[in-house]
Structure formats: C-alpha cells, structure tokens
Amino acid sequence: MRHSKMLAAVTIAATAALLTACQPTATTPDKSSSSSPSPSPSTSDSQPAYTFPAPPADAVLTLTGMATADNGAVLALSVTVHSSWTFDSTEAAAANQAISAWCQGEVDSSMLADFKASFTTVDYSAVQVGTAAWPSDLPIALTPFGQPLYVAATGDVAQLEILSQNASPGDYIPHCLQQPFLQGVGSGSTYVAISGDSVGTGNTPPLQGWAGLNYGFNTVIPAGTLKGQPFAGVPAGRATLTECKATITSLGSSSGAPSANWKENFQAGGCSVGGS
Numbered sequence: 251m252r253h254s255k256m257l258a259a260v261t262i263a264a265t266a267a268l269l270t271a272c273q274p275t276a277t278t279p280d281k282s283s284s285s286s287p288s289p290s291p292s293t294s295d296s297q298p299a300y301t302f303p304a305p306p307a308d309a310v311l312t313l314t315g316m317a318t319a320d321n322g323a324v325l326a327l328s329v330t331v332h333s334s335w336t337f338d339s340t341e342a343a344a345a346n347q348a349i350s351a352w353c354q355g356e357v358d359s360s361m362l363a364d365f366k367a368s369f370t371t372v373d374y375s376a377v378q379v380g381t382a383a384w385p386s387d388l389p390i391a392l393t394p395f396g397q398p399l400y401v402a403a404t405g406d407v408a409q410l411e412i413l414s415q416n417a418s419p420g421d422y423i424p425h426c427l428q429q430p431f432l433q434g435v436g437s438g439s440t441y442v443a444i445s446g447d448s449v450g451t452g453n454t455p456p457l458q459g460w461a462g463l464n465y466g467f468n469t470v471i472p473a474g475t476l477k478g479q480p481f482a483g484v485p486a487g488r489a490t491l492t493e494c495k496a497t498i499t500s501l502g503s504s505s506g507a508p509s510a511n512w513k514e515n516f517q518a519g520g521c522s523v524g525g526s
Contacts, residue, residue: 300326300379308333310502313465315494315521316379317390320487323382325435327390327491329465330373333501334457336448337367345369345402345441352402352409353426357443362400368447370460374407374430374467375437384434387482388489391468392430393522398445399463400426405438407431412474412481432467458506466515466522467491486519494521 305312311331318324335342346369350358374392378384395401395409402425403409409428413421430440445451447459454462469491473483494516498507509525516522 300377302326302328305330305497305499306332308501309499310460310505311465311496311498311507311523313467313494313496313521313523315467315516316492317376317467317469317489318492319382319385319388319489321382321385322380323384324379325384325390326375326377326379327467328373328375329392329467330375331460331465331502332371332373333505334368334370334444334447334460336457337363337365337369337443338448342369345371345443348402348404348441349400349426349443353400353424356424356426357400362443365443365445366448367400367443367445368457368459370442370444371439372442372465373437373439374432376432376435378435385488386434388434388469388484389471390432390434391471391520392432392440393466393468394442394463394524395429395440396427400443400445401428401430402426402441403430403438404441406433406436407438407440408433410476412471412476414472414474415480417475454509455506458509461502461506461509461512462525464522464524464526466520466524468520468522470519490518491516491521492518496523 300316302314309330310333313329315327316324317327337346346359346362349362376390392407401409407430409425409430411423411428413423432438442463444459448456450456451459469484469489470486471484474481496514511525513526514523
C-alpha cells in the first residue's frame with residue numbers, strides 16, 4: 251500500500267538523519283545569554299578570517315562555523331533562529347502559506363490551525379571566504395526537519411528527497427519531511443511548524459517548542475538515490491567544520507532556552523545545538 255511505502259520511506263529518512271545529524275553528547279549549558287561551546291577542531295592558520303554579522307533583534311539563537319573543502323575552499327556557515335509566532339498571527343501568514351503550498355496534499359492551513367501549530371523561521375547562510383570555489387558535489391545538510399515538524403524551504407535552501415540505497419519502488423518522503431540543503435554558496439530559510447506550540451505542550455509553555463529542536467549543519471551525508479538516480483553522498487573527510495559557536499540571545503533566554511535537554515555537539519563532520 252502506498253501509505254505503508256510512505257511510512258517506510260519516513261523510517262529510512264529518520265535513519266539517515268541519525269547517521270548524518272550531529273547527535274549531541276551530554277554537557278551542562280551555561281544559562282547566560284551566550285552558551286559555552288564545546289571545543290571545535292582548530293582552524294588552519296591559512297584559513298581566511300571572516301566576521302559574522304550581528305543577529306537581528308528577533309533572533310533567539312545563532313550557530314556559526316567555518317567549512318573547509320578538500321580543495322581548500324572555505325565557507326562561513328550560519329544558522330539564525332527567529333522567535334516563534336502563533337498559527338493565527340499576522341506575522342505567521344507567509345510561513346503558513348509557504349508550508350501549505352509546499353506540503354500540498356499533506357497538510358494545509360486549516361490542519362495547521364487544528365494542530366494549534368506555531369511557526370518559526372530559520373535562516374541559513376553560506377558565504378565564500380577566499381578565492382577557491384566550493385565544489386559543486388559537496389552539499390551542506392541542514393537541520394531541523396522530520397516528524398513531528400512541517401518544513402518548507404525558501405531561497406537557496408532546497409529540500410531533497412534522498413532515499414536509502416535499499417529503497418523499494420514506491421517509497422517516498424513527503425515534502426514536509428524532506429531534509430533541507432545548501433548546495434554551496436547561498437542563503438535561504440525554512441519555515442518550521444511545530445504542532446501544539448501555540449498553546450503549549452506538556453510542560454513546555456506556548457511558543458517555546460523551538461528550544462526543543464536541534465539546529466545545525468552537516469558535511470557527512472550517506473549515499474542513496476535522488477530523483478531515481480544514484481546519489482553519491484559525501485564521505486567523512488571531504489569537508490571539515492571548525493570554529494563552531496552557538497549563542498543564545500537574551501530573547502532566547504526568555505523564550506525557553508536552554509531547554510532541559512539542551513546540548514551542543516561540535517565535530518569535524520557537523521555542528522549542532524539545541525534540544526535532542
């Protein structure tokens with residue numbers, strides 16, 4: 251049945267996420283406005299310097315790092331998480347529309363209203379530093395994505411349906427659950443809908459669900475199939491991440507961060523921060 255095929259593909263995607271996403275290790279976060287980053291691999295003395303711009307006023311979290319490819323090309327990577335809005339707010343209109351369009355046949359604005367979802371915008375940027383061009387076959391995988399979220403990408407961020415090499419005919423990943431990527435230099439955003447967050451869920455107050463998600467970028471991606479064609483993936487060592495740093499803003503500190511399960515994981519293959 252097609253429904254079971256979808257669930258199989260979602261399971262495949264979740265497995266891939268566990269392989270590619272940086273899985274945090276236990277740390278004790280600093281509850282000040284700036285979290286204390288775990289040691290990140292040191293950068294080469296020859297790596298060009300880059301100054302990241304100041305975050306916007308509505309930012310709750312930033313994550314930055316430098317990626318160096320095996321050809322010497324360097325990208326300055328950043329993730330900026332904005333404060334959340336309720337499903338019925340004027341500020342959430344663009345996110346609601348984008349998710350309803352991208353996830354057509356999966357979820358729409360009326361369902362998001364029924365779910366009492368919140369909307370959070372996450373910005374991603376990859377800026378070339380130096381003269382060497384980033385290899386075209388080295389995509390950067392981004393988080394968050396996957397159940398129970400609904401995600402739609404904009405700008406240079408693209409969501410790709412990368413299935414396992416062992417995927418069966420008919421397997422697929424719904425648009426809303428597909429992982430976002432940057433293909434190299436560029437910038438864009440994802441709109442993230444979190445079910446129940448407009449009214450709060452469990453012990454989490456309204457509009458603080460964002461702090462339970464994991465944000466980051468990864469340069470190790472398993473092989474699979476993309477649009478029916480073999481996808482080579484990206485093996486460990488082709489790109490190295492350094493200088494990873496996460497900062498909770500004062501607004502983020504008053505909006506639920508760090509959450510009880512807040513962790514950081516900064517390694518050569520990926521950097522991530524947030525709830526696990």
